[in-house]
Amino acid sequence: MEIEQYFGAGYKGSKSFNQWDVQTANATGFGAAADDYMERGIDLNEQLIRNKPATFFMRVSGDAMIGAGIFNGDIVIVDRSVKPVSGKIVIAILNGEMLIRRLEKTFNKLRLIPETNKLAPIEVDMSGGNEFAIWGVVTYTIHSV
Amino acid sequence: MKFFCVPCVLPRVPCGEKKHHKEHEEEHKGHKGFLNLLECSPKIRNMISTTANIDNKLPDITDKKRAFKAIVDCNSFYCSCERLFKPHLLKQPVVVLSNNDGCIVSRSDEAKKFGVAMAGPYFQAQHLIQKHNISVFSSNYNLYGDLSWRVMETLRTLSPSVEVYSVDEAFLDLSGIPEKELSDYALHIRQTVEQWTGISVSVGLASTKTLCKVANHIAKKNKNASNCVTTLTTAAEEREALEHTRVNGIWGVGNSYAEKLINLGITNAWQLRNMPAEWAHRNLGGVVGVRLIKELNGEPCIEMNEQLDSKKMIATTRMFGSPVTDINDIKEAIATYTSRAAEKLRRQKSAANVISVFVVPKGQDHTADFRHGSTVSQYAVLPIATSITNELIKPAVGLIEQLYKNGTSYKKAGVMLSGLVPDSSIQANLFSPESKNAGRLLMDMIDNVNFSMRDDVLKFAASGTDRDWKMRQELRSGRYTTRWEGMFEVK
Numbered sequence: 356m357e358i359e360q361y362f363g364a365g366y367k368g369s370k371s372f373n374q375w376d377v378q379t380a381n382a383t384g385f386g387a388a389a390d391d392y393m394e395r396g397i398d399l400n401e402q403l404i405r406n407k408p409a410t411f412f413m414r415v416s417g418d419a420m421i422g423a424g425i426f427n428g429d430i431v432i433v434d435r436s437v438k439p440v441s442g443k444i445v446i447a448i449l450n451g452e453m454l455i456r457r458l459e460k461t462f463n464k465l466r467l468i469p470e471t472n473k474l475a476p477i478e479v480d481m482s483g484g485n486e487f488a489i490w491g492v493v494t495y496t497i498h499s500v
Numbered sequence: 501m502k503f504f505c506v507p508c509v510l511p512r513v514p515c516g517e518k519k520h521h522k523e524h525e526e527e528h529k530g531h532k533g534f535l536n537l538l539e540c541s542p543k544i545r546n547m548i549s550t551t552a553n554i555d556n557k558l559p560d561i562t563d564k565k566r567a568f569k570a571i572v573d574c575n576s577f578y579c580s581c582e583r584l585f586k587p588h589l590l591k592q593p594v595v596v597l598s599n600n601d602g603c604i605v606s607r608s609d610e611a612k613k614f615g616v617a618m619a620g621p622y623f624q625a626q627h628l629i630q631k632h633n634i635s636v637f638s639s640n641y642n643l644y645g646d647l648s649w650r651v652m653e654t655l656r657t658l659s660p661s662v663e664v665y666s667v668d669e670a671f672l673d674l675s676g677i678p679e680k681e682l683s684d685y686a687l688h689i690r691q692t693v694e695q696w697t698g699i700s701v702s703v704g705l706a707s708t709k710t711l712c713k714v715a716n717h718i719a720k721k722n723k724n725a726s727n728c729v730t731t732l733t734t735a736a737e738e739r740e741a742l743e744h745t746r747v748n749g750i751w752g753v754g755n756s757y758a759e760k761l762i763n764l765g766i767t768n769a770w771q772l773r774n775m776p777a778e779w780a781h782r783n784l785g786g787v788v789g790v791r792l793i794k795e796l797n798g799e800p801c802i803e804m805n806e807q808l809d810s811k812k813m814i815a816t817t818r819m820f821g822s823p824v825t826d827i828n829d830i831k832e833a834i835a836t837y838t839s840r841a842a843e844k845l846r847r848q849k850s851a852a853n854v855i856s857v858f859v860v861p862k863g864q865d866h867t868a869d870f871r872h873g874s875t876v877s878q879y880a881v882l883p884i885a886t887s888i889t890n891e892l893i894k895p896a897v898g899l900i901e902q903l904y905k906n907g908t909s910y911k912k913a914g915v916m917l918s919g920l921v922p923d924s925s926i927q928a929n930l931f932s933p934e935s936k937n938a939g940r941l942l943m944d945m946i947d948n949v950n951f952s953m954r955d956d957v958l959k960f961a962a963s964g965t966d967r968d969w970k971m972r973q974e975l976r977s978g979r980y981t982t983r984w985e986g987m988f989e990v991k
Contacts, residue, residue, distance in 0.1 A: 408653040409696035411981060416989045430987070436696045446990055451588025455990045490587070490698075 403495050409436035411491065413446065413455075420444065420455055422470030429498045431455065433491040446490040449477065453490060566798070567675035568682055568733070570705040571712040572655060572689060575720070575728070577668035577699070578606035581647045582637050584698040585980050585988050593634040597622055600819040601638055601974060609723075638973040646981040650697040658689050663804050671709060673804050683731045690729055706732040709802045710795035713751035714741055714769060738798065742770035752792055757784060773797055810848045810920075816841040817914025823862045825909040830859065831897050832964030837915040838896045839956075839963055842889040845917055846943060851885035853919030855892055857899040860912040878903050885921050888939040889946075892917070893962050954983075 404410045411433045415425055423444060425431060431446075439445050441460035446453055447467055456467035456477070465487075467477040479487050574580060578596035583589045593610035597603065604625060607616050614632045616625050622636075629636060648667045655662045661673035677685050686703045693701050702723070704716025711732055718741055719730035732738045748758035750769050760783070766772050773796035780789035791801040816837040824830055834857060845852055856879030880895045896915055946958045956963075979986035 406696070408650040412987055413990045414987045415991075417991045419991060431990070435698060448587040451590070453585075453587060453988075453990050486590075488587070 403432055405494070406434060406436045409491075410434050410494075415455060415496075418471050419469045419474055420457075420471070423457065424498070425455070425470075425493075425496045426498060429496050431493045432495040432497070434494045435491040437492040437494060439489040439492050444493040446493065448486070448488045448490050449479065450486050455493065458489070566679070566707050567673075567800070568677070568679070568705060568707055569709060569712050569800075569804070570659075570672045570674055570686060570689065570703055571665070571709070571716050572651075572670050572672060572693065572701050572703050573716050573720070574651060574668035575700045575702055575723075576606055576608050577648075578637075578639065578644055579608040579611075580699045581640070581644050582635075582977055583608075584647070585977070589635055593632060594637070595625075595629070595634055596637045596639055597975070599639060599973075600821065602819060605639065636975050638976040640976050640979065642979040642982045643977065647697060647699055651693055651699055651701070654693050654696045655689070658692060661804050671712065671804060674705065679733060682733055683729070686729045686731055687727070690727075700728065702726075702728040702730075704730050704732075706738070707798045708795040708800045710751050710792065711738065711741075711798065714745050714749075717745065717749055739770060742773055742796065743768055745769040747772055750792070750796075752788070769796060810850060811844075812920060813916060813918045814841050814844050814848075814850075814852070814920070815914060815916040816844070817858075817912065817916075819912045820910065823909040823911055825907070827901070827904050827906075829964075830900055830904060830910060830913060831962065833913050834896050834900045834915060835893050835960060835962035835964070837913065838893050839889050839959060841915050841917050842887060842892050842943075843947060843950075845887045845920070846923075846947060849923045850920040851887040851923050852882065852892070852917035853885045853921065854879055854881050854917070855895050855899070856880070856916045856918070857896050857903065858914050858916070859900070859903055859910045861905075862909045862911045876903050879916075881919075885919070887923060888943055889960060891939070893960060897962065 400407075413431050413433055415429045415431055416427060418427055421427075425444070431444075433446055437443075439458055441458060443458050444455065445458045446455055447458070448454075449467065454467060454477075456469055459466040459468050459476075465479040465481055467479065469476065479485050481487070576594075579594040582594055582596060591610065592608075593614060593616075594608040595604050595611050595616055596606040598605045601622055603619050603621055604616060605619065607618060611632075611634050614628055614634065616628055616634065628634070644667065651668075652662065652664050652670055655670050655672060659672040659674060660676070663671040665671055672689070674682065674685065682705055686705045690701055690703050693699060702716055702719040704712045704714070704719055706712045706715050715730040715732045719726040719728055730741070732741050746758075746768055747753055747761045747766060748755065750772070753761070761767075761772065766775070773793065775793060777790045777793055780793045781787070783789065784792060794801045818833070818837065820833070824833070838855075856877055858875050858877035860875050878899045880899055882891070882895065886892065900913075949958050950956055978988065980988040
């Protein structure tokens with residue numbers, strides 16, 4: 356993801372690692388060379404959480420986004436510091452309710468599109484008829500297989 | 501006209517002749533302003549003439565490049581936290597109750613408008629709450645703590661030095677920001693915190709902490725006009741702000757001092773700012789008073805303090821859900837509070853020398869149900885400083901047995917640990933067993949398990965299992981940000 360899409364530059368994932376968190380390779384003989392190449396392991400937080408204070412987890416209930424691979428009971432990672440551009444999956448506030456939908460912005464229209472044919476797209480009345488805001492942008496989904 | 505040089509309070513210009521006045525000005529070049537004696541109340545005039553003989557040397561700060569600070573204060577913090585996951589309440593009145601649903605501890609602006617009193621007992625406001633359909637929540641400290649951490653963490657990306665002043669306030673050092681960009685930056689801080697965490701904040705920016713507080717107060721008073729940001733960077737802005745601040749609204753001026761000042765004819769902060777330091781030393785509690793005057797004059801005296809001090813005393817006290825009469829229940833409660841306090845003690849790597857226990861009997865006056873009876877307390881000096889839970893529970897339970905009177909019902913109990921010393925420097929007692937390492941290791945183990953598993957999965961049997969006496973939290977919202985099972989659901 357391009358870094359320009361974020362409101363701030365400060366990476367606040369899990370960089371609190373220090374040298375002591377990296378184990379030494381306990382090997383002798385030929386294997387001892389591995390010690391020179393020791394590095395820390397993969398940490399999911401580092402990949403999934405770009406900006407920790409702005410990142411929230413939510414559980415999805417319902418089939419609104421199954422076309423996008425987000426199923427009932429999945430967990431979505433929501434980053435409030437990402438700009439909600441057209442095409443992103445967002446958590447939107449519409450008339451006091453939180454909805455997960457794909458955001459579609461055109462020059463004069465704003466629509467919330469579900470990824471299932473069971474639900475209809477919602478056209479947001481921007482002239483003041485609807486209370487509308489974007490809560491955050493969905494960046495990842497955690498799905499149990 | 502009689503003029504006084506404020507910093508040096510010299511009464512050496514008795515006449516109104518311009519020539520003399522000019523001379524005096526020459527002599528005190530660089531000092532800040534002259535106080536027009538005719539404008540003062542008679543009491544102040546007297547005071548100045550009595551203190552005028554003292555020699556005074558204040559550092560000259562007018563030429564120094566000024567460094568600025570800001571205070572960021574969350575708007576109705578607990579209510580904002582509740583609203584984050586309940587957007588339908590955004591413009592609705594909301595209140596949050598204290599532990600045990602006793603008092604109102606946070607009110608949204610809409611609830612304030614309906615006249616709900618701060619810290620007022622819940623049952624007294626109940627008719628207002630029903631009449632105006634105000635949403636009520638029990639305090640959800642898991643949620644508030646997490647969101648507070650998020651706000652502070654966001655602020656740390658915006659300033660190199662952040663002093664967390666309370667759960668919802670922080671001071672920021674902005675000395676690196678060019679003066680003409682300060683008000684833009686203050687707005688940027690406000691918007692970033694709101695965007696990232698969803699918590700709305702007010703920013704007060706000025707050259708000292710006390711002035712920051714004044715600015716913040718003004719920003720909060722009229723949120724629409726100020727856009728929740730007030731900056732005091734010029735002398736004119738400072739003057740205007742101080743003139744509109746009453747003395748009882750100044751940070752560090754308590755009720756008794758405010759009353760005293762008003763009696764002396766000093767009603768606003770601008771008047772107080774113009775008082776000489778000697779006068780403050782004499783009348784406003786010595787050094788503290790002088791510091792206050794200097795701070796109001798834009799001279800920083802209260803520095804940024806990033807380090808959290810370790811506490812000198814640790815207390816855990818709670819109200820019971822309903823009055824308790826059985827000694828076994830009270831013992832369980834005391835054992836639980838002791839475990840809690842010991843955990844806090846170990847977290848700051850201290851050990852306690854003294855333990856005290858108190859209980860509050862239910863008041864006899866049934867018409868005023870929220871009133872406490874008088875507190876009964878007892879303390880014990882431990883043979884050796886300790887932070888091990890079982891070594892603390894034993895004396896605590898002993899103390900409660902002494903305090904308990906059969907037939908009395910109790911409303912509240914608490915445990916206090918004092919005489920704290922660093923864990924590493926425990927003085928060995930000749931008669932105490934050799935090494936306590938095993939106990940300490942066990943405590944570490946328990947703390948680690950409880951921290952990762954939560955809900956006190958490991959506890960001492962003395963703490964009981966039923967907890968009939970525990971707090972009422974009937975209206976608590978979900979722990980959306982700290983628990984997998986409490987996660988917010990979105991459709």
